[in-house]
Amino acid sequence: MVARLLASDPTLRPLAEEVRSFVSETIASIRGLPPAELDDRLAALGGPEPSKAAAPRSEGGTFPELPGAKPGAVVLRMAPFPNGVLHIGHGRLLYVNDYYRTRYRGKLLLVFDDTIGSEEKRPAPEFFDLIQGDCELAGVKPDAVYYKSDQIPAHYPWARRVIERGGAYVCVCPADRLRENRAAGRACPERAQTPTETLEGWEKMLGGAYAAGEAVLRLRTDLADPDPAFRDRVLFRISDLEHPRVGRKYRVWPMLEFAWAVGDVELGVTHVLRGKELVIEDRMQRYIWDLLGIQGPPFLHWGLLRVREAKVSKSKSNREVQSGLYDGWADPRTWSLRSLDRRGISMEALREFILSFGLSLSDIEVAAETLYAENRKRIDATTVRRAFVADPVRVDVEGYPFDLATTTLANHPDRPELGSREVRAGPSFYLARRDLAAHPGEEVRLKDLANIALPAAIDGPGPIRATFLERENRRIPRLQWVGVDGAVPVDLLEAEGAHVRGLAERAVAGARPRDILQFERVGFVRVDADWAPGSEPARVVYGHP
């Protein structure tokens, strides 16, 4: 109260103490009054009606202005390494870049960061096309596509310029000694080279005088730099590995930092947006640009985003897709964009989900349920309901009335415009084993149909015998059922990779590939894209509750 008065009338501020005591006296004097009298007095004083709650202040995450950005002149880039398809963790790369492209009417480049990598992390040919397909699927179409491997020679003149300015030296230490020296802040003997000597060494590197791993070009920073990660990083190394696009055309390959110090300038990139695991590279790029008197683009970062349920491992996915254990790159266990699409999760829902986090630098771990909720908003109203029973057990109902052999059910409980379908019902049904086991000897309702009494034991051989009771909708447990006549075998692929066999109602036979359905009391599922309509079993993939 006091703060509000002071905030709205600055002239009161020097008198804060007086205001405070006046307010507390006033409050004390009216505290005992009955509410009706308070209302009267307020009315007597005039003034505005008590205002309703303030309008919502915000919907989600925030994105700051890009520093110095001119609408129409912004150039951004995404730089995936081609050793896997894009997965949910790449969401920020795609959608944050796309967000800013739209906001500033700029350009977004897809630049494959396909330098030679390492023995453990190598580019593979199939991913160039797969990743472009992923971008398309995600609705983030790049304005142009580049390959770092096409630009390798362009890096060499840059290296010369750095050497001529005394910014680098050729080091012939073995990798482990180099690491030790760096950690200890100790100089290798070659660090004392003059630019002329370095240039000689560099020409020897390019000319093939060294075997792979025998020599590197290192940046000369400061061995006393407090950050050990920043001491004399390697700029170029020699590799004889075969590259999927350029084979063994080059032996001297730039490291990521140098490649981007060159690439970001040559491609005219105006802002670099990337994950915060790359912040040390900002400093490297800037150091190189400063050395050459170049004004490079500013950097912005986002923090780590983890989806709790998604254990994403590129190497494991690669291995299991290769081995055939996974059902290709759209296997739900990969959490690839393809797998989300296969599960019926729309890329627009993913975009909303990703953008709700803003550009925050904090590391976040979020439950997949939040993504599911976003998707549900989009698909619930247009998705038809169907009955599905997992692990079915046949139940014959005695005394079942003839006129209940079929029934008509709405396709959506709240959307009459989605129509209805005729469903074949009793007297014989399939019920889920789990449901039966949960209600031995009880009266239950076959959902939307009739009430029956279940026997005490359900484990005997052959069909179970139940007894018809009545049609009236009572508050007893409701079980999902599928009429025996026309039941459709279904193979339901779950998110963890398990296949559940079950039976669905006849209408499922008419589904088309990529249709999204809701299996009642199970969840949203999507018919597999390569399922041949009419073939059995119907193949569907579980999406989410």
Added chain:
RNA sequence: GCUCCCGUAGUCUAGUCCGGUCAAGGAUUCGGGGCCUUCGACCCCGUAACGCGGGUUCAAAUCCCGCCGGGAGCACCA
């Protein structure tokens, strides 16, 4: 160990730059109720947060100092 980054409800986020109208807003989850041909959806209600300790100030989520906690980097990978 060194360097950098980040701490607002169970989770994510708005607010922090520029102190006051923030007795802290939204989303999701959870709990209760309603409705319906689902245990889903929808509607209503509710629980729940400024990491801790000092300081500055009439006033601190916001500014300053210290601590604690979490993450990332320290590859001839990207």
